[in-house]
Amino acid sequence: MRMTFVPSSFIRPAVSPPFDNLAILAPGLLGASLAMAVRERGLARRITVWARRPEVRQACAESKWCDAACTEPEEAARDTDFVVVCTPVSMIAALAARVAPACRDGAILTDVGSTKSLICREATAAMPDGRTFVGSHPMAGSEKTGMDHARADLFAGRNCFVTPLDDTQTNAVDRAVRFWRDTGMDVATVSPEEHDEIVAHISHLPHILASVLSSQLAGKPADWPHYAGNGLRDTTRVAAGGPGLWRDILEQNREESLRAIEGFEDELHRLKAALHNRHFATVKSILQRGKEFRDRLS
């Protein structure tokens, strides 16, 4: 029986949580934060975890938010009705396919990957009967990674995409949406393709620009970073993110990222040509348009 979610402080013993057995596969910053939020908000009766490294399993087993830390992903997923795959994007679809048979009939599998088209298509195609994959992308990452930075309120007030395919079961989509709302997130439901186009522009392109600028400046005299102000620090902050993770993200969202880069190159060329030709009214209009957009973000 699925109950309407009630904030944990108001839960009475007789009220069941929305999920019974929930598994988190690969508890890094997002996975461990999610387990903490699930526990704090009473979103599942039992939380199991799979982590590859023994020291991570041990840390999980000693935490309040983990009831069992398993050495095999199938073991963590056994008899679960909700699984969240929190690995790097390149491993998500295969891992979801691998653990799905161990889940309870009717189980929902989701993920926290920053790309969606490939993952949703591959994971959905690999689901056995009675299991549904519903892609998710909670936008709560950080250039800080790992369980050490995890916190239960990581998701509160942040945005999450849920990305069903056309034929994904409505009931499963609704439950996934509800789950992320219950962690405190603002949820938007879009197709995987629309998701990938949006994040290519608002997340992957900013990352690319920060990384390329930082890589360019790495070739300049060694004393220049000393003169850097907060402007450069802010503009390049995301470039501190893991190169392996981001390589995978760009591989998975290659086409939309290339399109976003080309759109950027066009606009940069427009500013460069205006500056070159001393058309300072055009320079100012680009700066003005940029300012208006940025002011709306705040």
Added chain:
Amino acid sequence: MRMTFVPSSFIRPAVSPPFDNLAILAPGLLGASLAMAVRERGLARRITVWARRPEVRQACAESKWCDAACTEPEEAARDTDFVVVCTPVSMIAALAARVAPACRDGAILTDVGSTKSLICREATAAMPDGRTFVGSHPMAGSEKTGMDHARADLFAGRNCFVTPLDDTQTNAVDRAVRFWRDTGMDVATVSPEEHDEIVAHISHLPHILASVLSSQLAGKPADWPHYAGNGLRDTTRVAAGGPGLWRDILEQNREESLRAIEGFEDELHRLKAALHNRHFATVKSILQRGKEFRDRLS
């Protein structure tokens, strides 16, 4: 007589401040913060101000850090031994030339402009006998502008460039360097040309990228900004700066800015080609090099 600077809390009545009469022309964020720091640290006996707008003059006159708010710049500069021009870059050289004759013989004039080659050349050429222009660039700006955001500790721990020409009087350069150190800044002395090359890369280029990205995104669906995370917010923060101010900065530092843009385009093209050709090892190496640079900035 010039005395060694002693922190204001230790000043005894008999110790003279480094400067006698100091003028701040155009007290915005930088100018008003500077006046506050000068007063708090006892760097001048008297502080006069010129502001174009009557309401700004009134606010200055009512503050603790201003002894006289004048309607004409010459009036504020009369009998001063140190003048700091805090206008937008396009007005600095002309204003320094205009007020120099009113200054005391031996006076030093400086500025807070983000570009230096044009300003230093023009202002120096316009100095009458007995007045020395020494260009400065305290890197303590913000996307927030105006006197309302001013604070005495704006400069503490930040970097400042002092940019003498080859034939600028050494004594004047030393006094300007000492002045900025006395406000709490870390001072580097470089040529105006070297300054402009450095800031084109570490300040103007990041601003250009933030503005161009924001301008590009301004043309996308109206709901996209809603999904933005902190990554996009940080990467674009400086794009909120004043378009008029930045148009002027780019006009003044046009050649170095164009060179910095071209260097960026080359590196972006390298990443784009690698992504296009599925050379993910190259993609990762650019991300890695960027991360190493960014980690050093922190």
